[in-house]
Amino acid sequence: MLTVGETLNLIKQKTESEVKNLYGLEFAEIGKIIENFRVNLNEPLLSEINYYRGIEAREAQIFALIKDGYNLEEIAEQTMLSRYLIRKFFKKFLAKII
Numbered sequence: 001m002l003t004v005g006e007t008l009n010l011i012k013q014k015t016e017s018e019v020k021n022l023y024g025l026e027f028a029e030i031g032k033i034i035e036n037f038r039v040n041l042n043e044p045l046l047s048e049i050n051y052y053r054g055i056e057a058r059e060a061q062i063f064a065l066i067k068d069g070y071n072l073e074e075i076a077e078q079t080m081l082s083r084y085l086i087r088k089f090f091k092k093f094l095a096k097i098i
Helices: 004-011 016-023 027-036 057-067 072-079 083-097
Strands: none
Touching: 004 027, 004 083, 016 027, 027 083, 057 072, 057 083, 072 083
């Protein structure tokens, strides 16, 4: 299984505009989210890569909060999910970008 760091390397093989078109994030923003959510680059992705690029309703809700700049604790409070699950959703996003 891929790690978060390996996934980032695969994402960086895409152009900035490809990544921005997929989810509206730039490389630097992805890195900042990883740092803010305290996701370890050596952590396994926890999600098999799914070549279906769409996202589910719950994922879309969490992703919107991430893009709006909410931190991990705020997202967990608003969605009533644990910080662990929020990190897991974020890693699923990474898998869908590659």
